[in-house]
Amino acid sequence: xxxxxxxxxxxxxxxxxxxxxxxxxxxxxxxxxxxxxxxxxxxxxxxxxxxxxxxxxxxxxxxxxxxxxxxxxxxxxxxxxxxxxxxxxxxxxxxxxxxxxxxxxxxxxxxxxxxxxxxxxxxxxxxxxxxxxxxxxxxxxxxxxxxxxxxxxxxxxxxxxxxxxxxxxxxxxxxxxxxxxxxxxxxxxxxxxxxxxxxx
Ligand SMILES: CC(C)(COP(=O)(O)OP(=O)(O)OC[C@H]1O[C@@H](n2cnc3c(N)ncnc32)[C@H](O)[C@@H]1OP(=O)(O)O)[C@@H](O)C(=O)NCCC(=O)NCCS
Numbered sequence: 001x002x003x004x005x006x007x008x009x010x011x012x013x014x015x016x017x018x019x020x021x022x023x024x025x026x027x028x029x030x031x032x033x034x035x036x037x038x039x040x041x042x043x044x045x046x047x048x049x050x051x052x053x054x055x056x057x058x059x060x061x062x063x064x065x066x067x068x069x070x071x072x073x074x075x076x077x078x079x080x081x082x083x084x085x086x087x088x089x090x091x092x093x094x095x096x097x098x099x100x101x102x103x104x105x106x107x108x109x110x111x112x113x114x115x116x117x118x119x120x121x122x123x124x125x126x127x128x129x130x131x132x133x134x135x136x137x138x139x140x141x142x143x144x145x146x147x148x149x150x151x152x153x154x155x156x157x158x159x160x161x162x163x164x165x166x167x168x169x170x171x172x173x174x175x176x177x178x179x180x181x182x183x184x185x186x187x188x189x190x191x192x193x194x195x196x197x198x199x200x
Contacts, residue, residue, distance in 0.1 A: 002083045005041035005053065010034045012050035013041060016070040025105060026070060027134070042087045044071065044080040051075045054084035056091050059125040063156065064092040066102050085113045089149055098153040101126070103142040110145040118146035124159030 005013060014031045021028035034041070037055065044052030052071040058064045066088045071081045092100050101123055102110055111117075120127055123144055131140065146156075 001045045002042060002080075002087045003045060005038050005043045007035060007038050009041070009043050009050050009053075010038055013043065013053045013068075016050070016053055016072065017068050020070050026068060029068060041068070042084055042091070044075075044084060046075060046080075052080040052084055054088050056088045058092070058095060058097060059123075059129070061096070062098045062154065063123065063125060064095070064097040064100050065126060066100055069102070081109065082113060085110070089147070093149045098148060098150050099146055099156055100149055101144060101146045103140075103144055105142055107143045107145050110147075113147070115145035115147040118144045119158065120144045121158035122146065122156040124161075127159075 010031060014029070014034050017026055017029050017034075020026040040055040040057060042054050042056075043050050051074070052069075054069040055067050056064055057067055066085060069081065069084060071084070089100050100115075101118065102115065103126070104110055107115075107117060120131075123146070134140070
């Protein structure tokens with residue numbers, strides 16, 4: 001069964017997320033943060049046990065993120081992951097959001113659910129809001145994947161501050177002239193995003 005999370009699910013969600021955070025597959029989330037954002041979460045329940053979770057984060061009127069997607073390895077491949085993606089997508093649709101994205105290392109899983117790899121400059125709210133504070137910001141190994149939630153979704157606009165720093169494709173033999181990495185006011189760096197979504 002897929003259902004909205006309740007506060008009493010927070011510890012089970014925390015355990016699931018941390019199992020994968022320990023493998024560097026998800027970012028860790030403090031238990032207090034899970035309680036605070038419990039209304040963002042959906043869970044998969046089997047025989048009274050929480051076996052999966054996923055959260056919706058709305059970033060803009062047209063853009064939302066699915067994050068903290070985790071399924072207990074004991075029940076992997078039973079469709080819980082896919083159902084959680086659909087539940088979060090439908091929730092985003094109910095709010096009138098037209099695009100859903102994820103930053104992930106399992107892009108092939110998301111591609112099976114209608115996502116395609118995307119340039120992070122389209123997700124600038126996330127880049128400026130979260131990635132800028134992430135300890136992995138200059139060494140991010142996640143891929144951005146994006147899926148429309150409605151037919152004829154109006155295209156997302158890229159942030160020119162980020163596209164200005166997109167690494168251009170290089171002709172063979174051309175020297176590498178990379179633009180400087182954008183910096184925040186406190187001197188920290190933002191990831192430079194290549195056209196294929198990889199960052200460097
Ligand atoms: C990715 C994950 C959520 C999938 O959950 P699940 O319940 O097994 O997913 P489903 O049963 O709906 O779908 C399984 C399908 O996805 C595919 N899949 C699962 N993990 C995959 C991966 N890492 N790479 C490619 N495909 C993957 C499976 O091969 C399977 O395909 P099949 O139906 O042809 O056999 C789960 O493996 C997980 O929690 N992974 C660790 C945490 C993680 O990476 N989360 C995503 C962060 S954005």
